[in-house]
Amino acid sequence: SQTIHQWPATLVQPVGSPLSLECTVEGTSNPNLYWYRQAAGRGLQLLFYSVGIGQISSEVPQNLSASRPQDRQFILSSKKLLLSDSGFYLCAWSVAITGELFFGEGSRLTVL
Amino acid sequence: GEDVEQSLFLSVREGDSSVINCTYTDSSSTYLYWYKQEPGAGLQLLTYIFSNMDMKQDQRLTVLLNKKDKHLSLRIADTQTGDSAIYFCAPRSYQKVTFGTGTKLQVIP
Numbered sequence: 001s002q003t004i005h006q007w008p009a010t011l012v013q014p015v016g017s018p019l020s021l022e023c024t025v026e027g028t029s030n031p032n033l034y035w036y037r038q039a040a041g042r043g044l045q046l047l048f049y050s051v052g053i054g055q056i057s058s059e060v061p062q063n064l065s066a067s068r069p070q071d072r073q074f075i076l077s078s079k080k081l082l083l084s085d086s087g088f089y090l091c092a093w094s095v096a097i098t099g100e101l102f103f104g105e106g107s108r109l110t111v112l
Numbered sequence: 113g114e115d116v117e118q119s120l121f122l123s124v125r126e127g128d129s130s131v132i133n134c135t136y137t138d139s140s141s142t143y144l145y146w147y148k149q150e151p152g153a154g155l156q157l158l159t160y161i162f163s164n165m166d167m168k169q170d171q172r173l174t175v176l177l178n179k180k181d182k183h184l185s186l187r188i189a190d191t192q193t194g195d196s197a198i199y200f201c202a203p204r205s206y207q208k209v210t211f212g213t214g215t216k217l218q219v220i221p
Binding site: 036044057090092100103 | 145147153204207211214
């Protein structure tokens with residue numbers, strides 16, 4: 001069966017520090033991968049999605065970046081965090097024809 | 113891009129039916145999903161409907177789609193306290209899935 005792992009679960013970082021959140025999927029191949037952010041207002045904002053290795057589509061211009069070095073690995077990064085980067089980050093994958101997303105448990109980032 | 117709107121809050125009594133509404137803008141949406149998020153947790157897929165369908169029923173859940181008006185609804189019959197959560201409408205257009213703001217459902221015992 002397919003599983004998705006996302007870490008770290010909780011992160012507290014100072015402003016200006018770097019960020020790396022990692023997501024891996026097991027039990028499937030060539031998934032579409034997604035990063036969403038959920039801020040305090042609850043809505044989910046699509047940040048990046050990827051349909052294959054090295055293929056990244058950015059939805060929102062900001063100081064975050066994403067990379068997909070392997071088929072089932074998706075990394076969210078920042079060189080210098082801002083206070084506004086605080087939030088709940090969710091990784092997701094999809095592959096079926098119906099394309100539903102399956103989410104990881106999320107990473108809560110607090111920037112101080 | 114796609115805009116998805118939902119009312120922010122809904123309160124119902126246990127045993128009543130809940131209806132959560134959603135409007136979207138992208139007519140090329142093919143699949144439309146409903147997700148549930150419990151406090152502090154990730155999102156769980158509840159159900160979905162394909163754009164060529166008007167209705168889909170799955171146990172206590174009924175999804176209605178009015179494609180002409182770009183309106184989607186989720187009805188939960190016999191609402192229980194365990195249904196308290198945030199519910200997200202999420203239409204899919206090609207590879208992108210856009211989420212609404214979420215509707216927080218409060219179930220009063």
